[in-house]
Amino acid sequence: MSEDLLNEQEAINSIYGEHTFGRSGDQGSTDYFLVVPCHNIKLRLCVPFCYPEEKPQILGIETAGDRLQKGHATTILACAREALSRVFSHGVVCMFDLLQELDVDNGKTSLPNHTHGLSHLDAESAADVDNGTQLNENSQGFVELSTDPPPQWFVSSTVTMKKSVFVARACPVTAPLQAKAALDHLVAKDKRVAKATHNITAYRICKASRSTTGAASTKLIYQDCDDDGETNAGSRLLHLLLAMDVWDVLVVVTRWYGGVQLGPDRFKMISQVAREAVVEGGWLRGGGRKSAKA
Numbered sequence: 204m205s206e207d208l209l210n211e212q213e214a215i216n217s218i219y220g221e222h223t224f225g226r227s228g229d230q231g232s233t234d235y236f237l238v239v240p241c242h243n244i245k246l247r248l249c250v251p252f253c254y255p256e257e258k259p260q261i262l263g264i265e266t267a268g269d270r271l272q273k274g275h276a277t278t279i280l281a282c283a284r285e286a287l288s289r290v291f292s293h294g295v296v297c298m299f300d301l302l303q304e305l306d307v308d309n310g311k312t313s314l315p316n317h318t319h320g321l322s323h324l325d326a327e328s329a330a331d332v333d334n335g336t337q338l339n340e341n342s343q344g345f346v347e348l349s350t351d352p353p354p355q356w357f358v359s360s361t362v363t364m365k366k367s368v369f370v371a372r373a374c375p376v377t378a379p380l381q382a383k384a385a386l387d388h389l390v391a392k393d394k395r396v397a398k399a400t401h402n403i404t405a406y407r408i409c410k411a412s413r414s415t416t417g418a419a420s421t422k423l424i425y426q427d428c429d430d431d432g433e434t435n436a437g438s439r440l441l442h443l444l445l446a447m448d449v450w451d452v453l454v455v456v457t458r459w460y461g462g463v464q465l466g467p468d469r470f471k472m473i474s475q476v477a478r479e480a481v482v483e484g485g486w487l488r489g490g491g492r493k494s495a496k497a
Contacts, residue, residue, distance in 0.1 A: 205252075205254065207254075207255055207296050208250065208254055208255075208296070210296075210445075210446045210448070211224075211296040211298055211299060211446065212224050212225060212298075213445070214299060214442050214445035214446050215298060215299055215302065215442075219238075219240055219302065220240070222238070223237070223238045223240065223302075224236070224237050224238070224298055227247070227265075233249050233250055233251055233252065234247070234248070234249065235247075235248040235249070235250045235259075236248065236265055237298060237301070237302070239279065239283070239302065239305050240302075241305065242268075242271070242275075242276075242279050242305070243267070243268035243270075243271070244264060244266070244267045244268065244271075244276055244279050244280075245264070245265040245266045245267075246261055246263075246264060246265065246280070246283060247261070247262045247263050247264065247265040248260065248261055248262060249262055254296075255293070255294055255295055255296045255297065256293055256294055257293075258287070258291045258293075259287070259291075259297075259298075261280070261283050261284050261287060263280065264276050264277075264279075264280055279305070282305065283301065283305060286301055286304035286305060287301050289304065289467070290304055290467070296446075299439070299442050300439075300470075303435050303438065303439065353388055353392075354374045354384075354385035354388055354389065355374060355375065356372040356373065356374050356389070357372065357373045357374070357480050357481075357483045357484035358370065358371070358372050358480060358483070359371040359372070359476040359477070359479035359480040359483065360476070360479060361476075362472055362475060362476055363461075364465060364468060364469075364472055365461055365463040365465060366461025366462055366463055367458060367459065367460055367461040367463065367465060367469070367472070368458070368459040368461065369456065369457070369458050369472045369473060369475075369476050370456075370457050370476055371454060371455065371456045371457070371473075371476035371477045371479065371480040372389065372454070372455045372457070372480055373452055373453070373454050373455075373477075373480040373481050373483070373484045373486070374452070374453045374454075374455075375451055375452060375453075375484070376406055376408060376451060376452065376453045377408060377410060377451055378408065378410070378425075379406070379408065379425045379427065382404075382406040382408070382427075382453040385453055386402070386404060386453065386455060389455060390402065395459075396455075396457055399457045399458060399459050400432070400433075400458055400459055400460040401430075401431045401432050401433040401436070401456075401457070401458045401460075402431050402455055402456075402457050403428075403429065403430060403431050403433050403436045403437055403440055403455070403456040403457075403458070403473060404428060404429045404431070404437065404440070404453065404454065404455050404456075405426075405427070405428040405429075405437055405440040405441040405443075405444055405453075405454050406425070406426065406427060406428075406444075406452065406453040406454070407424075407425070407426045407441070407444050407445070407449065407450050407451070407452060408424070408425040408426070408450065408451055409422055409423070409424050409425075409450045409451065410422070410423050410425075410451075411423070426441060426444075426445075427441075428440055428441040433458065433469070433473075435470075436456070436469075436470065436473055439470055439473065439474070440454060440456060440473060440474075440477055443474050443477055443478065444481070447478070447481060447486070447487065449481055449486040449487065450486075451486075452481065452484070452486050454477050454480060454481065456473045456476060456477050458472075458473070
């Protein structure tokens with residue numbers, strides 16, 4: 204199994220749940236399965252050894268839910284084959300995009316979206332705040348987040364396509380509340396970001412839990428994303444962080460809409476600038492961390 208395929212498999216199973224995507228046969232087999240969660244259908248695939256250079260094939264349906272309406276499975280199979288033709292591009296993994304396309308057809312999104320403008324939190328929720336985020340109580344008795352010193356952002360180059368403008372920022376974070384505070388700070392301090400059409404976000408955090416009994420500490424994993432109105436963009440951004448295997452990072456991709464719809468190309472732009480910001484910050488394995496530019 205190629206590294207690209209292995210990373211994609213791990214990413215899909217992390218987002219959708221275990222046993223969503225995997226090999227059906229022996230280690231040297233090209234037989235794979237892909238479960239479409241929103242339809243409760245398991246597709247049978249042939250994934251060539253040279254994938255993603257060569258297009259995979261959807262061979263048929265392995266299993267389908269008992270409660271599906273007659274003919275529904277056949278319809279989904281046809282939709283899946285059509286979607287695969289749309290999303291496949293030589294040299295780029297596409298199984299996650301295929302699932303996203305099928306989710307869109309069903310009128311669903313894969314991951315819950317959360318508003319990023321959260322400024323009031325109760326004290327219990329705030330107990331997990333790490334370094335760099337402070338809690339203040341306002342006159343109404345609510346707990347508010349503040350960042351001092353301000354977040355350190357690594358900024359990508361600005362990319363323009365058909366008058367839409369994209370730029371990404373990456374920031375180190377060690378707790379979910381710190382990620383929320385960093386985003387709130389960015390929106391509050393940068394008027395152009397505040398007026399943008401979309402601020403798409405995703406973060407991944409891994410930290411050791413504190414043990415009071417002397418037992419070995421365990422890892423706590425936090426990850427979340429927000430489309431901010433750009434349907435499915437947040438989950439795709441989170442998928443990118445999973446595929447890159449990066450931790451303790453918040454990524455914000457800002458888009459100013461130029462009046463021309465980009466279709467699937469907008470996801471390529473989002474991934475391009477996000478990857479650049481993550482690489483610039485040195486989150487990749489062995490890359491080390493740099494000092495932020497802005």
